[in-house]
Amino acid sequence: MWRGAQPAAALAVGFLFLLPFFGPQIYFIHLLAGLFMQVALAQSWNLLGGYTRYLSLGHVTFFGIGAYTSAICLNDYGISPFLTAPLGGVIAALLALIIGYPSLRLRGPYFSVTTLSIAFLAQVAAFNSTPMGGGYGIQLPSLPLPIWQTEVVFYFVFLALAGIVVWWARKMERSRAGLALLAIRNDEDVAEVFGVDVVRAKLKAFVVSAFFPGVVGGIFAYQISYIDPHSAFDIGLSIDMLLMTMFGGAGRWAGPIVGAAVVYLLSQTLSFIIPSELNRVVFGIVLVLVVFAMPHGIMGFADTLWTKRAARLNGRMAL
Amino acid sequence: MFGGIYAAIALGLGLVWGVMRILNIGHAAMAILGAYLSLTLVQAGMDPLLSLLVTIPALYLVGAALHFLVVESMQGRKEAEQHTFLILYGIMVAIENLQVFFWSADVRLISASYSARNLNVLGLILPVGRVISFVMAAAVVAVVYVFLNQTKMGRAVRAIASDRDAATLMGISVRRLSRVAFGLSTATAAVAGLAIGLVSSFFPGIQIVWISKAFLVVILGGVDNILGLFIAAVVLGVAENVTGILAPAYVVDFVAYILLIGTLMVRPHGLMRRAGA
Numbered sequence: 001m002w003r004g005a006q007p008a009a010a011l012a013v014g015f016l017f018l019l020p021f022f023g024p025q026i027y028f029i030h031l032l033a034g035l036f037m038q039v040a041l042a043q044s045w046n047l048l049g050g051y052t053r054y055l056s057l058g059h060v061t062f063f064g065i066g067a068y069t070s071a072i073c074l075n076d077y078g079i080s081p082f083l084t085a086p087l088g089g090v091i092a093a094l095l096a097l098i099i100g101y102p103s104l105r106l107r108g109p110y111f112s113v114t115t116l117s118i119a120f121l122a123q124v125a126a127f128n129s130t131p132m133g134g135g136y137g138i139q140l141p142s143l144p145l146p147i148w149q150t151e152v153v154f155y156f157v158f159l160a161l162a163g164i165v166v167w168w169a170r171k172m173e174r175s176r177a178g179l180a181l182l183a184i185r186n187d188e189d190v191a192e193v194f195g196v197d198v199v200r201a202k203l204k205a206f207v208v209s210a211f212f213p214g215v216v217g218g219i220f221a222y223q224i225s226y227i228d229p230h231s232a233f234d235i236g237l238s239i240d241m242l243l244m245t246m247f248g249g250a251g252r253w254a255g256p257i258v259g260a261a262v263v264y265l266l267s268q269t270l271s272f273i274i275p276s277e278l279n280r281v282v283f284g285i286v287l288v289l290v291v292f293a294m295p296h297g298i299m300g301f302a303d304t305l306w307t308k309r310a311a312r313l314n315g316r317m318a319l
Numbered sequence: 320m321f322g323g324i325y326a327a328i329a330l331g332l333g334l335v336w337g338v339m340r341i342l343n344i345g346h347a348a349m350a351i352l353g354a355y356l357s358l359t360l361v362q363a364g365m366d367p368l369l370s371l372l373v374t375i376p377a378l379y380l381v382g383a384a385l386h387f388l389v390v391e392s393m394q395g396r397k398e399a400e401q402h403t404f405l406i407l408y409g410i411m412v413a414i415e416n417l418q419v420f421f422w423s424a425d426v427r428l429i430s431a432s433y434s435a436r437n438l439n440v441l442g443l444i445l446p447v448g449r450v451i452s453f454v455m456a457a458a459v460v461a462v463v464y465v466f467l468n469q470t471k472m473g474r475a476v477r478a479i480a481s482d483r484d485a486a487t488l489m490g491i492s493v494r495r496l497s498r499v500a501f502g503l504s505t506a507t508a509a510v511a512g513l514a515i516g517l518v519s520s521f522f523p524g525i526q527i528v529w530i531s532k533a534f535l536v537v538i539l540g541g542v543d544n545i546l547g548l549f550i551a552a553v554v555l556g557v558a559e560n561v562t563g564i565l566a567p568a569y570v571v572d573f574v575a576y577i578l579l580i581g582t583l584m585v586r587p588h589g590l591m592r593r594a595g596a
Contacts, residue, residue: 053401057408103580109342109404114580116344117531121576128569235527239412246405278420284413288406292392295402 016159020152029151031268033223036158038244038264040216042256043165045241047172047209050250051181052202054104057238058115061122062092062210064232066217071138071227072131081140082157085218092214093207100206104199107188116235123233137228140221154223161219165212169253181205185251236280243287249299258298322556323456324518326549327511328529329536330460331504337480337542338500341390341403345411347526347533349505352414353378353512354521355422358429367431367513368451374509382505385410386498411526418523429516452514457549459510463503464545476500480543528572535579 020029041063049055066088070081103114126132143150172178180201183191192198221227240263248259263286270279294301332346353374360370389410393403431448467473476496478486487493515521515529532555540551555575563571 053398055401055405099580108400109344112404113342113344113531113534116527117534117576117579120527120531121573124569124572235524239408242405275420278416280416281413281420284409284411284416287409287412288389291402291405291409295396295398 013163020155026148026151029148029155033151033155033158034268035260035264036155036162037216037220038240038260039162039257040158040165041213041237041241042244042248042260043162043169043253044209044212044216046245046250046253046256047165047169047212048202048205049209049242050245050252050255051173051178051185052205053185053250054107054202054206055112055242056115056206056209057112057235057242058117058119058122059210059213059241060233060235060237061115061119062096062213063217063220063237064122064126064229065092065095066214067221067227067232068126068132068138068217069214070218071140071221074140074222075138081218081222085215088218089211089214092217093211096207096210097203100203100210104202104206116238119233119235119238123229123235126229126233133228135229137226137231138221140225140227142225143222154219157219158216161212161216166253166257168208168212169256173253177201177204182251239283239287243283243290245297246287247290247294247297249297252299255297255299262298321518321559322553323453324511324514324552325532325536325555326460326552327456327507327514329533329540329548329552330463330545331507331511332530332533333537333540333542333545333548334463334504334507335501336537338476339390339497340400341407342534343407343504344404344530345407345414345526346504346508347528347530348411348414349378349381349508350512350515350529351521351523351526352381352418353509354429354516355418355427355512356509357513357516358422358427361429361431367429367517368455371510371513374513375506378509379502379506382508383498383502385505386501390497390501391494415523415526422523424523426520426522427516428520429513431517448517452517455510456514459507460545460549463507466503467545472496472499477543531579532575535575535582538579538582 016032019032041059045056045059066085069088069091070084073079073084073087074081099114099118103111103118106114127135132138143153145153172181180191180196180198183194183196184198184201188198217232221232224231244259244263245256246259247263248257248261249255267279267283270282274282290297296303328347328350331349332343335341335343335346356374356377357367357370360373361367385407389406390403393399393406396402465473467477475486475491476499478489478491479493479496479500483493536548536551536555539554540548555578558578559571559574562574
């Protein structure tokens with residue numbers, strides 16, 4: 001199945017690496033950098049939500065923590081976010097460890113509501129914390145480079161980040177850990193009976209899936225050079241991660257890439273056409289329709305088509 | 320005083336949860352929608368209490384339609400619970416942003432001619448708006464309590480909650496009554512919405528606060544225990560008030576969340592839930 005997909009993917013990646021050297025318009029560089037960020041975020045969410053169906057609605061918390069970590073490190077200690085972004089990831093991962101240990105024992109909607117509450121709590125905390133600038137947010141100096149070079153730097157950083165997360169997901173999917181997560185998704189009790197250390201497996205997935213948004217958030221803060229509790233802890237970002245993954249196909253490494261590309265480019269196009277409030281309405285409705293029509297996402301849908309075609313071809317050959 | 324509102328909003332959440340095992344994450348968004356509908360009617364010159372005559376049936380229809388279109392068509396799927404949850408989440412997002420579109424993101428409050436007046440009860444000075452809001456919320460809890468315990472239909476709904484298959488065998492139309500229960504749940508959200516609008520400001524997105532608190536109340540009070548629910552709601556209201564006196568205002572926001580997260584960690588299935596239920 002999916003013959004010819006690998007060379008095509010290699011070609012696409014090569015093209016993306018060379019693209020900035022052809023000198024495209026700055027808008028496209030910025031657009032694609034944003035897309036890579038979404039791919040990295042959606043893929044991180046997929047690591048837990050996609051493979052185990054523990055649907056986190058609070059992943060933006062980890063993103064926000066990363067953003068604030070690098071902002072504070074840059075402004076108070078003068079260390080570049082490119083160095084401190086992993087630190088943000090580590091702090092996010094630590095938080096995931098602390099909240100994951102008790103909350104991952106909760107199943108289904110219980111877990112989702114808890115994560116949603118934590119995201120809201122984090123936003124309230126950010127509003128009321130003086131070192132984090134409260135409601136005023138934090139202003140960051142931008143890169144000391146001309147604007148075109150700045151955009152290109154972020155383009156490559158986000159491309160690399162997206163690449164790392166996708167690579168991680170692909171590697172995990174084919175490992176014992178990945179199998180354990182799929183077993184949990186199918187039936188957690190059965191998985192436990194068969195000797196899967198479910199608590200450990202879920203916790204590991206949650207920590208890793210919190211680490212990457214922390215790193216991405218740190219870089220994002222540097223890119224837009226101003227963060228406040230609204231932008232860094234925007235609940236909408238959690239929805240986007242979930243939506244993109246479900247749209248592309250949850251629980252498979254290629255899903256979030258396809259989903260992020262379709263949803264992000266769609267929302268960017270929509271923002272030209274309709275007012276931004278309606279944009280989110282369309283998002284909500286799209287989520288509803290996706291669950292109705294394509295419960296396994298675009299990739300699952302494509303699989304079905306592919307299998308049907310293969311069956312038809314086989315039938316013809318047999319004749 | 321907020322305890323009454325918590326009870327009213329948790330009531331609908333618990334009803335749907337108890338009967339259908341569905342967590343309607345969009346429930347508080349429905350309540351806020353009810354508040355906005357009331358606001359529009361009040362601005363058109365209607366009394367807030369009269370506006371309920373419009374918003375209750377309207378939200379009943381929304382709820383019944385939602386059950387018909389979403390919940391019933393999801394049944395039989397392998398991951399029905401997650402898919403229903405996701406769809407309700409999508410609907411919540413859509414409702415929230417439709418509110419921004421129609422009513423803008425401004426912070427609103429419903430005010431009636433009498434809401435600024437005070438009532439003197441045995442030396443206690445009580446603002447009329449708050450009293451009305453509490454009485455309204457308590458009334459809706461009482462109505463649902465009587466419905467579930469005293470009417471034939473209500474007893475049938477309770478039968479579904481305790482055992483779906485057995486209820487079907489007893490000749491209860493589970494599908495029809497589930498639809499009624501879902502509609503009833505969103506209808507109570509209309510009352511809760513007005514109660515919210517009368518005493519506290521609201522804006523699109525505030526439903527996250529209310530849904531977490533309603534969720535906490537349901538967890539504390541028990542899904543199929545309306546009396547427990549009411550007590551839990553009042554306890555939360557008092558706990559927040561006490562914190563408000565002892566600590567800076569923003570700490571109050573944390574009380575419910577910390578209680579919620581703490582409770583879930585210690586007793587994942589609620590404090591008053593029967594063992595094995």
